[in-house]
Amino acid sequence: MEKAIIDKKIKDRVYYIKKIVESVESLDFYSMKMAIKQAMEAGVPITDIIKQGVLIGLKESGEMGLILAAEALEGELMSIDENERRKIEESCNYSGKVVIGTIQGDIHNLGKSIMIAIMKSYGMNVIDLGVDVRPERFEELARENDVKVIGISYLFSSVEPAIKRAVSLIKNGKFANRVKVILGGAAASREMMHETHADAFAEDALQGVEIIDKWLKS
Ligand code: B12
Structure with missing residues (x-):
């Protein structure tokens, strides 16, 4: 892959993860959902979305953050279509x-x-x-x-x-x-x-x- 494309992918990924951390920290449910959705669309692995995004943001936002993040994650993860889910399962x-x-x-x-x-x-x-x-x-x-x-x-x-x-x-x-x-x-x-x-x-x-x-x- 061309270096410019790889650089852009890395930049996008850092940007989306940062947006997830910020939205969880600030308890902004709408931004949380948007940021998780955009990151998924950009191909950021769900494990990274959770480990590097949601769980880091949760350190600042406490109980309420947990509740909102659980809802946001559940909503977005449910939207992954069955074929895609099966592909992830088969690759493991x-x-x-x-x-x-x-x-x-x-x-x-x-x-x-x-x-x-x-x-x-x-x-x-x-x-x-x-x-x-x-x-x-x-x-x-x-x-x-x-x-x-x-x-x-x-x-x-x-x-x-x-x-x-x-x-x-x-x-x-x-x-x-x-x-x-x-x-x-x-x-x-x-x-x-x-x-x-x-x-x-x-x-x-x-x-x-x-x-x-x-x-x-x-
Ligand atoms: C939200 C909440 C509710 C909501 C639940 C909404 C929902 N859809 O889940 C509502 C309002 C309905 C509710 C009701 C009640 N609640 Co309540 N509730 C809470 C609250 C504020 C947060 C719980 C929560 O969601 N935490 C966030 C999640 C993410 O944390 P978690 O569940 O621990 O999960 C994490 C890990 O444990 C792990 N995990 C979870 N499950 C599993 C399973 C496996 C296998 C693994 C490996 C890991 C794992 O993953 C998560 C991420 O790391 C807590 C207070 C608190 N500070 O915890 C009280 C609390 C749990 N509730 C309590 C009580 C008493 C009640 C009620 C009895 C109140 C009442 N008198 O009616 C009823 C219970 C009715 C019933 N029969 O269950 C008490 C329990 C006290 C106790 N130890 O017995 C608490 C601690 C509040 C308190 N300080 O008194 N509650």
């Missing part, structure tokens, strides 16, 4: 699917949406069970052949009994050896991971996606 070497849901009794879903957006940007094949998911439903999905990872999200500590039940059903089930369980969401903790015998817990979505990346490649 992942074997197996990830199932994720927020446990029964809990309806928080913004963090889960960010987690899903990042997993999809990595090319992972993700099934979203939504919120308020019965423990038995996670176990039902664990029985499906190609499911390799189950992610359980929760922010509300009162739902811990349901978390324990879900992990116990999966871990005592027939397919315990094939399926790994990861806990996430603001209430997830190392203690709960040990108590429930989940395989991992993650403090944030990036840590979570790195753990799942290793599992899906092994």
Whole structure:
């Protein structure tokens, strides 16, 4: 490729990423959506949009930024057409699917949406069970052949009994050896991971996606 074209591409990329960081920092939802859309159209990889743009901006904008960014990202990522998504998935070497849901009794879903957006940007094949998911439903999905990872999200500590039940059903089930369980969401903790015998817990979505990346490649 000609040097001038490469230079322009790099310049555009820096420009779009900077716009994303600024819009997230200033909590400007409309600009956030526009900047993410433009960056995607310019071919900036979604992982870079999230890691170098959104997550950097979030350092300044706190809780409200998180909520807006989750909405903006979800909206834009949903607009990627199925063929394009399939191409990303095919170009990655992942074997197996990830199932994720927020446990029964809990309806928080913004963090889960960010987690899903990042997993999809990595090319992972993700099934979203939504919120308020019965423990038995996670176990039902664990029985499906190609499911390799189950992610359980929760922010509300009162739902811990349901978390324990879900992990116990999966871990005592027939397919315990094939399926790994990861806990996430603001209430997830190392203690709960040990108590429930989940395989991992993650403090944030990036840590979570790195753990799942290793599992899906092994
Ligand atoms: C927004 C919000 C709501 C919204 C939710 C909107 C929505 N669509 O999600 C609404 C208003 C509906 C709501 C309702 C309630 N809420 Co609320 N809510 C919050 C708030 C302000 C932000 C939560 C959030 O979205 N954070 C941003 C996301 C991005 O963070 P996150 O979920 O942790 O996700 C990150 C990681 O954890 C990770 N992640 C998330 N999921 C997963 C899963 C896996 C597998 C992995 C690996 C990673 C991962 O990815 C994300 C990015 O890194 C928090 C306060 C706070 N400071 O956190 C309270 C909070 C969570 N809510 C709380 C409560 C009590 C409630 C209510 C009970 C209030 C009420 N009395 O009605 C109800 C809950 C009803 C229910 N049954 O669930 C408490 C929970 C306390 C506790 N520990 O038990 C909090 C902490 C507020 C407080 N300080 O009291 N809430």
